[in-house]
Amino acid sequence: MEGGHVLVVDDDRRLRDLLAKYLTENGYLVVTAAEAGEARRHLAALAFDVMVLDVMMPGEDGIALTRALRAEGNRLPILLLTARGEVNDRIRGLEAGADDYLSKPFEPRELLLRLASILRRAPRDQGEAAPSTLRLGAFTWDLARAELRRGDQPVHLTQAERDLLAVLAEAAGQGVSRDELAARTGSAANPRAVDVQVTRLRKKIEDDPRLPRYLQTVRGTGYMLRPD
Known part of the structure; x- marks a missing residue:
């Protein structure tokens, strides 16, 4: 099936x-x-x-x-x-x-x-452990704790930013639609709110938010997190 x-x-x-x-x-x-x-x-x-x-x-x-x-x-x-x-x-x-x-x-x-x-x-091989962290340049995202750190220091995220980054991290390397992001982050009534959160996140994790390396736009779909 x-x-x-x-x-x-x-x-x-x-x-x-x-x-x-x-x-x-x-x-x-x-x-x-x-x-x-x-x-x-x-x-x-x-x-x-x-x-x-x-x-x-x-x-x-x-x-x-x-x-x-x-x-x-x-x-x-x-x-x-x-x-x-x-x-x-x-x-x-x-x-x-x-x-x-x-x-x-x-x-x-x-x-x-x-x-x-x-x-x-989900890991294709259930015997192979999924990664516990993702590297985003100077930043590290802990998937289990839903925590962003720069070196040893935690980075403050709003709850909306944290939820969005968690969903994107779970599908790292793959595009996630705006509709799915909105549904998963409590923004179903206003999917464009996702764009606002993406802009804020880029300001926190990207060297140049105008040319994002890690939080990329997928044309016609939504967004994708591309870790190192």
Whole structure:
């Protein structure tokens, strides 16, 4: 299947079935599970490209399952779904090892964009560790901490700048559309806000913001981060 093999884990049968139908219609091969135990059985028997995992499940919840899988060395990309949109909940999920986080309710198109982004940046060889930092000249971007440093000194970023740089870093070397950047950074209502954040970031990381070396424009698409 073109989209990849997805494991959808959600205790809400209606949503689980809707997600399976929608993803199947958009080129994914989908297997579903109603709780963590069933998900583990599928993981033991089949190979998946990504897991869409609900946080609020009875018994072992999504964050606990994510944490346990990472502790076991399982690096399957995980997109967490939850009805809770608070920043602390999002941070807990990402700290547990999730690759991305989407709050309910969400637009189905946004789910597709996020899955495509996760699959695009996933290591092709799961035995090969992905880089933990990216070099941007005198700057270093820490992917795990979402932190920009110049030498030993942290560089102040606004939350919008940090979110944008994180999304671009995850797809380093590949163009990311304005629409995807807007959706991933909370600017869906005004995609041109992405251009403003790009301009600000260039002033911080480029020797000459007018001739960007690292944060490049991809004509007709959006932007791309090209590290050293």
